Every structure is written in structure tokens, then in C-alpha cells.
Amino acid sequence: MTRPWRAALGLFLAALLFLFVAPQAARADVxxxxxxxxxxxxxxxxxxxxxxxxxxxxxxxxxxxxxxxxxxxxxxxxxxxxxxxxxxxxxxxxxxxxxxxxxxxxxxxxxxxxxxxxxxxxxxxxxxxxxxxxxxxxxxxxxxxxxxxxxxxxPLPRWFHEGVAESFGEEIDLMRSQTLAGAIFGAGVPHLEQLEQNFRATDAITATVSYAAARDFVNFLRWRDEDGSDLRQALAQVKQGKNFEAAFVNGFGRTLAELDTEWRGGLTGRFMWFPIVSGDGLPMALxxxxxxxxxxxxxxxxxxxxxxxxxxxxxxxxxxxx
Known part of the structure; x- marks a missing residue:
């Protein structure tokens, strides 16, 4: 099976999981x-x-x-x-x-x-x-x-709200990881400016990829520094009335766009296992x-x-x- 077909299969399976599994135990905050x-x-x-x-x-x-x-x-x-x-x-x-x-x-x-x-x-x-x-x-x-x-x-972006909740909800989420990996080696991971709109999408693949991307980006923010103080500082700045993006500059010393680029730079290396899993299979014991x-x-x-x-x-x- 060629790489494009493997990636498409991964996304298709993730969409099926979203349609038939995720809605059965869905969460909401409103x-x-x-x-x-x-x-x-x-x-x-x-x-x-x-x-x-x-x-x-x-x-x-x-x-x-x-x-x-x-x-x-x-x-x-x-x-x-x-x-x-x-x-x-x-x-x-x-x-x-x-x-x-x-x-x-x-x-x-x-x-x-x-x-x-x-x-x-x-x-x-x-x-x-x-x-x-x-x-x-x-x-x-x-x-x-x-x-x-x-x-x-x-007020906070929807992608950040859901990314934080997803990040803390599951420390290890194989379905989300597979969904994100399928996007990395397939159609691509949406940029932050796309995520807000994608969270309102009715298309199953778009929604699943957006949730997975938001979750992984928040994980990156949580664990980027040794003690997580950058994220706490950014949220404290938001509480004091700072604009969301300005608060992240103060907390992380980088713009959201720069943090997004840094996060994306490591995605391919982190998910190199996906072509193996979607091809010949990888023992779950690993x-x-x-x-x-x-x-x-x-x-x-x-x-x-x-x-x-x-x-x-x-x-x-x-x-x-x-």
C-alpha cells in the first residue's frame, strides 16, 4: 500500500471512530x-x-x-x-x-x-x-x-478551550494520535487560524483532525518548558485583561505563530511510527x-x-x- 493510500486509510478510520464512537461519550462545556x-x-x-x-x-x-x-x-x-x-x-x-x-x-x-x-x-x-x-x-x-x-x-479561542480539555482528559489517546498522524502524512495539519472555523465544521474528518491538532498543540505548550510556568504566566496575563495573543508573547516570549511553527517542526519526527503502523502493523505491546x-x-x-x-x-x- 502506497503512503498516500495509507494516510487516507488512517483518516478514514479516524472519521469512522468519530462518527460511531466519539459521539457516544461526547463532552460539552455549555x-x-x-x-x-x-x-x-x-x-x-x-x-x-x-x-x-x-x-x-x-x-x-x-x-x-x-x-x-x-x-x-x-x-x-x-x-x-x-x-x-x-x-x-x-x-x-x-x-x-x-x-x-x-x-x-x-x-x-x-x-x-x-x-x-x-x-x-x-x-x-x-x-x-x-x-x-x-x-x-x-x-x-x-x-x-x-x-x-x-x-x-x-474570552478564549474555541480551539484553546477544547485543546486544554482534551489534553487533560486523556494522557494517552491513541485515537487522537492516529488522527493527527494521518493528517501529517496526508492532507496536512490545519494552522491555528483555521482551527477556530474547523471546530464548527460538520465534516467528520475536519472535526477529528482539528480536535487532535488542538490537543497536541496544547500538550506542546504544557511541556515546552521544564515546570510549565510559561503557560501559567500566559493565562495569568489573560486574567489580567491582556489580549490572548499578547499574553502568550509575554508568557512564552514568542508569538502564537512562532509557537505554531515550532510545534509543527517536530511533528513529522514524532509521528514517524505512523507509516509502520498503517502498513505492516506495530505490536500494541510497544x-x-x-x-x-x-x-x-x-x-x-x-x-x-x-x-x-x-x-x-x-x-x-x-x-x-x-
Whole structure:
């Protein structure tokens, strides 16, 4: 199979995945107003300043979500701002249809956030009844809220909003990686000025490539410097009222166009595996080291997150103890 045909096949498969898999567990960050009423979420548990309301029939899954909350929020807030207001209300229900009833979102939305109020809703099952990735849904919606708080609710490009949420939602996303690789060796990766328009496209391939590109570019921004301070500085500048592009110049010392060029310069080398995978195939076992490293990293952040929340709770209780 020639290279053009391999790339076209990769994009075609990615489009099929988008059409038949992604919509089943889709996420959203806009909803009808606040004060959601998800009637089935009648039980609740508190994790620091986070209230998790859940369907009592999902108690085991809810407790697993509760254990994930400290690490997930701690990592996201640290990378975006260092420290943010921690108050969140998370609704956990059985099916995406319950989210639609309570928030006004489409039936296919298995996760939704209302950043101004810090409300999040996630579902255990997608529209077709399949299990959702609760960890990914939780982190994705938390990222929308955290980004809103890190920037003081200032207007941001859609590609950046979704890129940040996608970046934190999945540390390793083979589908997105394959989609981006197919574009690199095929029709090309859209430039930043195209992404905003592409996010409103109805064409499946255009949408999948744009999500994958936004996610990878945000990953590049997150990990470009050793401690991620450039991104935090840029977002702090946005919060202070700076223009989005000017804030990135102040934070990264480069324009968005220059950062885009730098990112693109490394794409071909990073995705040289794609012609091998799309040709003769690459054993999936080779991806196991990446999964192991991600698991180790997550466990470390979980310990750090719990320690931070415990310290904050102790500080809040101190005046009353005195």
C-alpha cells in the first residue's frame, strides 16, 4: 500500500471512530443555566470543597470517582494557575439521557460543565448503553472549569478551550494520535487560524483532525518548558485583561505563530511510527511502557492532591478548634 493510500486509510478510520464512537461519550462545556436538577443523584459525599452528588445505585463507581477528584483537580489547577478556588459540584448519574433532562444538553453528551458556577455532570453510560471513561470525562470537564477560573472567564479561542480539555482528559489517546498522524502524512495539519472555523465544521474528518491538532498543540505548550510556568504566566496575563495573543508573547516570549511553527517542526519526527503502523502493523505491546509511566505519574499526583486538600481542610478548621 502506497503512503498516500495509507494516510487516507488512517483518516478514514479516524472519521469512522468519530462518527460511531466519539459521539457516544461526547463532552460539552455549555449548558442551560445553573441550578441543575438531576433527580436521580440523591446521595452525596464531600471531598474537600467538592460535593459529589450521585445516584445511590452507582455507589461503588461514585466512591471511585471521589478518590480520583483530589489528584485530578490538583494536577489541573497546578498546571494552569498554581492554585485555584476548589469549590465544585459534580453530579454523577447512570446515563447520558439523565444529563440531557437536567441540563438541556443533547442526548449524546455524557459529560458537561458550567464553568461560571463550577457545576459538572458526568454519566456512567453513553447513549448506546456502553460504559464511559469516567476518569477522562471527569478530567475533561474539570479542565473547562479550571481554565475559566485561571483566566477570570475572559474570552478564549474555541480551539484553546477544547485543546486544554482534551489534553487533560486523556494522557494517552491513541485515537487522537492516529488522527493527527494521518493528517501529517496526508492532507496536512490545519494552522491555528483555521482551527477556530474547523471546530464548527460538520465534516467528520475536519472535526477529528482539528480536535487532535488542538490537543497536541496544547500538550506542546504544557511541556515546552521544564515546570510549565510559561503557560501559567500566559493565562495569568489573560486574567489580567491582556489580549490572548499578547499574553502568550509575554508568557512564552514568542508569538502564537512562532509557537505554531515550532510545534509543527517536530511533528513529522514524532509521528514517524505512523507509516509502520498503517502498513505492516506495530505490536500494541510497544505502547505498554507509555501506559505504565502514565500510571506511575497518576499515583504520585494522587498522593500530592490528597495531601494538599487535607492541609486546606486543616487550615479551615483551625479557627474553630481555637
Amino acid at each position: 449548558s442551560r443555566p445553573v441550578g441543575w436538577s438531576l433527580a436521580s443523584a440523591t446521595s452525596q459525599v464531600h471531598v474537600g470543597r467538592v460535593t459529589l452528588r450521585y445516584d445511590p445505585r452507582l455507589e461503588d463507581e461514585a466512591l471511585a470517582v471521589a478518590r480520583e477528584i483530589p489528584r485530578a483537580w490538583s494536577e489541573i489547577e497546578h498546571e494552569l494557575a498554581g492554585d485555584l478556588e476548589d469549590t465544585l459540584t459534580i453530579h454523577f448519574v447512570s446515563h447520558s439521557g439523565r444529563i440531557a433532562e437536567g441540563t438541556g444538553m443533547p442526548q449524546w453528551a455524557a459529560g458537561v460543565a458550567h464553568p461560571p458556577t463550577g457545576e459538572i455532570a458526568i454519566a456512567a453510560h453513553a447513549p448506546d448503553g456502553s460504559l464511559t471513561d469516567l476518569d477522562g470525562l471527569l478530567r475533561h470537564e474539570m479542565a473547562h472549569v479550571a481554565l475559566y477560573r485561571a483566566t477570570g472567564g475572559q 505502547a505498554f511502557p507509555l501506559v505504565f509511566l502514565a500510571a506511575v505519574r497518576r499515583r504520585r499526583h494522587l498522593r500530592e492532591g490528597w495531601a494538599r486538600l487535607e492541609a486546606e481542610d486543616a487550615a479551615l478548621r483551625a479557627p474553630f478548634a481555637a
